[in-house]
Amino acid sequence: MPFANRTDCFPLDWSADFPADSPVSSPSDLLLDPPASSPVDEVFWRREAQRIHWQRPFRQVMALEQGGPHCRWFEGGATNLCYNAVDRHLPLRGGQTALICCDRQGAERRISYAELHREVVAMAWILQRQGVLAGDRVLLCLPVMPPALFAMLACARLGAIHVVVSAQLSAAALAERIDLSQPRLLILEDKINRALLQEGLAPPAVRRIIVGDGGLEAMRYAGGAGDREAGELPGDGELGYRRLRAAYNNEPIPCRWLPAEAPSQLLFTSGTTGTPKGVVRDTGGYAVALCASLPHIFHTGENEVFFTTADIGWVTGHSYLVWAPLLAGFTTLVVTGGGTNTPGRRWWQLIARHSVTRLLTVPGAMRLARMQSETLDPPLTSLRAVYLAGEPLDAKTRQWLEQGAGVPVYDHYWQTESGWPILAGQGGALRPVMDRRVSIVDEQTGRPAATGMLVLHDHLGPGGMQTLWGHDDEFVARYWHHDGEGWRYLTQDRARRDEHGGITIQGRMDDTMNIGGKRLSTAEVEHAALTVPGVAEAAAVGIAHPLLGQMVQLYIVTAPEVPAARHADMRRCLAAVIVARCGRHGRPRSVIFLDSLPKTFSGKIIRRFLRRP
Ligand code: WTA
Numbered sequence: 133m134p135f136a137n138r139t140d141c142f143p144l145d146w147s148a149d150f151p152a153d154s155p156v157s158s159p160s161d162l163l164l165d166p167p168a169s170s171p172v173d174e175v176f177w178r179r180e181a182q183r184i185h186w187q188r189p190f191r192q193v194m195a196l197e198q199g200g201p202h203c204r205w206f207e208g209g210a211t212n213l214c215y216n217a218v219d220r221h222l223p224l225r226g227g228q229t230a231l232i233c234c235d236r237q238g239a240e241r242r243i244s245y246a247e248l249h250r251e252v253v254a255m256a257w258i259l260q261r262q263g264v265l266a267g268d269r270v271l272l273c274l275p276v277m278p279p280a281l282f283a284m285l286a287c288a289r290l291g292a293i294h295v296v297v298s299a300q301l302s303a304a305a306l307a308e309r310i311d312l313s314q315p316r317l318l319i320l321e322d323k324i325n326r327a328l329l330q331e332g333l334a335p336p337a338v339r340r341i342i343v344g345d346g347g348l349e350a351m352r353y354a355g356g357a358g359d360r361e362a363g364e365l366p367g368d369g370e371l372g373y374r375r376l377r378a379a380y381n382n383e384p385i386p387c388r389w390l391p392a393e394a395p396s397q398l399l400f401t402s403g404t405t406g407t408p409k410g411v412v413r414d415t416g417g418y419a420v421a422l423c424a425s426l427p428h429i430f431h432t433g434e435n436e437v438f439f440t441t442a443d444i445g446w447v448t449g450h451s452y453l454v455w456a457p458l459l460a461g462f463t464t465l466v467v468t469g470g471g472t473n474t475p476g477r478r479w480w481q482l483i484a485r486h487s488v489t490r491l492l493t494v495p496g497a498m499r500l501a502r503m504q505s506e507t508l509d510p511p512l513t514s515l516r517a518v519y520l521a522g523e524p525l526d527a528k529t530r531q532w533l534e535q536g537a538g539v540p541v542y543d544h545y546w547q548t549e550s551g552w553p554i555l556a557g558q559g560g561a562l563r564p565v566m567d568r569r570v571s572i573v574d575e576q577t578g579r580p581a582a583t584g585m586l587v588l589h590d591h592l593g594p595g596g597m598q599t600l601w602g603h604d605d606e607f608v609a610r611y612w613h614h615d616g617e618g619w620r621y622l623t624q625d626r627a628r629r630d631e632h633g634g635i636t637i638q639g640r641m642d643d644t645m646n647i648g649g650k651r652l653s654t655a656e657v658e659h660a661a662l663t664v665p666g667v668a669e670a671a672a673v674g675i676a677h678p679l680l681g682q683m684v685q686l687y688i689v690t691a692p693e694v695p696a697a698r699h700a701d702m703r704r705c706l707a708a709v710i711v712a713r714c715g716r717h718g719r720p721r722s723v724i725f726l727d728s729l730p731k732t733f734s735g736k737i738i739r740r741f742l743r744r745p
Contacts, residue, residue, distance in 0.1 A: 145277070171590035171618065181206060183235065183423035184216045184459070187389040190416065194591065201612040201619040205417030205594040206392035211398055214289035215387040217418050217458035218252055221245045229463045232486050233278050236469035241277065247574045250280070255286035256385040262317050262339055266291030266388055269398060271315035273306050273324050276444050277298040277468045279343050279373060281454055283319050286557040287394055291388040295398045298445025299324055302712045307333035309400050312410060313601065319343060319373070329367070336369070343373045392416025398601050399447060399453045401548040402644055402653040410601030411548050417594030418551060422456040425552045429565045430490060430519065431545070432460070437486060437514070438464040441479070441493040447548040448521055452492050455666045475501040480508055487514035494522045494649035498529050499679050508536040515539050521546060521553070522649030523636060523681045545637055547596040547623065548651070549611070554588065554623070561634020568593060570571040573628050575641070578615055586627040630732050637722060643739070645674030645682050647717040654739070657684055660713040664705050666694040675721065687742055689728060699725055
C-alpha cells in the first residue's frame with residue numbers, strides 16, 4: 133500500500149507480513165519513482181548503512197513516493213532496532229556496561245548489555261502477554277528510569293510503536309496524547325497513574341502497567357516498590373510491573389524483522405495549533421542516521437560514555453540518551469530526577485565519577501550552572517566534548533564552558549521532526565552536517581536570500597519525520613513546498629548566512645515559543661487560559677528571558693462583568709491552569725489585562741505589537 137494513501141496511519145499488520153524469525157519478504161512491490169537526479173549521496177549512505185545489521189539487504193537508498201515529499205529510506209531492507217541496540221552486542225560486549233543508573237536517592241547500579249538483554253526480553257514478554265502486536269502503540273509516561281528504556285527497546289523488539297510522553301506533563305496533557313495515539317497499553321509511573329485516576333482521565337478500556345517510583349535499592353530488576361502489592365489491590369485494569377517481571381518464565385522472545393520503513397516511534401511536539409503533533413519516525417533510516425551521526429557529528433571513537441541530560445519524552449532523550457549510544461554499543465547514563473532544570477555540582481560529580489566522555493544538554497542548563505558557580509568542579513578530565521541543542525547558544529555561556537571544561541563545545545541545531553542534528557558548529561556559526569543540503573529563502577518570494585527561512589532540500593534525511601500521526605495532509609501542507617526544482621522542507625526558523633557561509637539561527641517564524649529548550653505553542657497556552665472563568669480573550673507571546681531564552685507573557689481581555697478587583701485572583705488561577713495543562717515551563721512571567729487585543733482586519737492577533745517590551 134502506498135505510504136500516503138493510508139487512511140488510518142499505518143494500519144498494516146506487520147505480524148502477518150513478517151512472522152517472527154521467518155525469512156523476510158517485502159509487503160508489496162511498492163509504487164516508487166526512482167528520483168531523476170539523486171537528491172542523496174548514495175555512496176555515503178550505502179557506506180553508513182553498513183554500520184547496522186540488515187536481516188535482508190535494502191534495494192535502494194532513498195526513493196520518493198509518487199514524486200514526494202514522502203519518501204522511503206533503505207527500501208526493501210529488513211532490520212530491527214532492538215536487535216541492533218542490544219542483541220548484536222552480546223558476543224563482544226555482553227559484560228560491558230550499557231546503562232549506568234542513578235536514582236533520586238543517590239543509589240547507583242550498572243546494567244551490562246547481557247543484563248539489559250534479559251530485562252528487555254522480559255519486558256517484551258510482558259507486552260506480548262498483554263496482547264501488544266507489531267504496529268500497536270504503547271504509550272509510556274515515565275521519568276528517565278531503567279524500565280522506560282527496557283520498554284522502548286521491548287516495543288522495538290516486537291515491532292510496536294513507542295509513544296513516550298514526558299512525565300513532567302500534566303494528567304490532562306497526557307490524556308490528550310492517549311486519545312490522539314490510541315495505544316494498546318499504557319506504562320505509567322505510580323504517581324502519574326494516581327493523577328490520571330484522580331482527575332477521572334484514565335481510559336477505561338486500556339490496561340495500565342504501573343511502575344513504582346522507589347529507589348534502585350527497592351527496585352530489583354529496576355521494577356517498582358510502588359506496585360502497591362502490600363495492602364492495596366491494584367485497581368481496575370492496573371498491573372504492577374514488579375509482579376509481572378517476577379512472573380517472567382525465561383521464555384526467549386525473538387526480534388521481529390521489520391521493513392526499514394516500519395514506524396518505530398510516535399513523538400509528540402508542539403505545532404502552531406493547540407493540538408500536539410505526532411511525529412512518526414521509521415526504523416532502518418533512524419538506525420543508520422543515528423549510527424552515522426556519532427562519528428560524523430559527535431566525533432566519537434570507541435568506548436564512549438554518554439550523559440544526555442534531556443527527558444526521554446523529548447527527541448534528544450530518544451535519540452541520544454537511548455538509541456544512538458546503545459546502537460553504537462556505548463554506555464549511557466540514566467539519571468532519574470536529574471532533569472535539565474537541576475545542573476550544577478551533581479552533574480559534574482556524575483561526569484567525574486563515571487568517566488563521562490560526552491555531555492549533551494541544553495544551553496539554558498549551562499546558563500544556570502554559570503550563574504550558580506564560576507568554576508566547574510571537580511575537574512572533568514574524562515570529558516571530550518559538550519554538545520548543546522534546543523535553543524540558541526549565547527557566546528558568553530559557550531566561552532565559559534569552553535574555558536571551564538577545557539573541551540570543544542558544539543552547538544547543534546535540529547528539531548523533533550529531523551530526529552538528529554541538521555546544522556552543527558563551534559564558535560558561533562553553524563554548517564550543515566553530513567549529507568544535509570540547506571538554503572535560506574526569502575519568506576515572500578521563496579528565492580535564495582541572506583536572511584530568511586531555513587529550508588532543507590528534497591527530504592529530511594533518514595530517520596526524519598515520515599508523516600504526522602493521523603494528519604498526513606497537514607504533514608504535506610504545513611511542512612513542504614515545491615519550488616519547481618524540488619521539495620523544500622520548511623523549518624519555520626529564521627536564519628542568516630554570513631559571508632563565509634556560516635549560519636546563525638534567529639528563532640521561530642511561526643507561533644511557537646522556545647522556553648528553556650522546550651517548544652510550546654502560543655495556541656496551547658491560550659486554549660488553557662480561555663478555560664478560566666471570566667477570560668474573554670487571551671494572547672500569549674514569548675518574551676526574552678535571560679535564563680530560559682523565552683518565557684510566556686500573557687495578555688487577557690476579561691468579560692465585561694469582571695471587576696478589576698478580581699484580576700489578582702485570576703492571575704493565580706491562570707498560572708495554575710496553564711501549568712497544569714502545558715507544564716511548568718508554560719507558567720506566564722506576567723499577565724497583563726487589556727481592554728482589547730491588537731488585530732488585523734481579518735481578525736488575527738498581531739503578536740508583533742504584543743511582543744514589544
Ligand atoms: C530551536 C530540539 C537555535 C529551533 C532538538 C527549532 C535552536 C526548535 C537550536 C526545535 C540551536 C533547536 N540554536 N535554536 N542550536 N536547536 N533550536 O523540536 O527553533 O524541541 O525549530 O527539538 O528549537 O525544538 P525541538
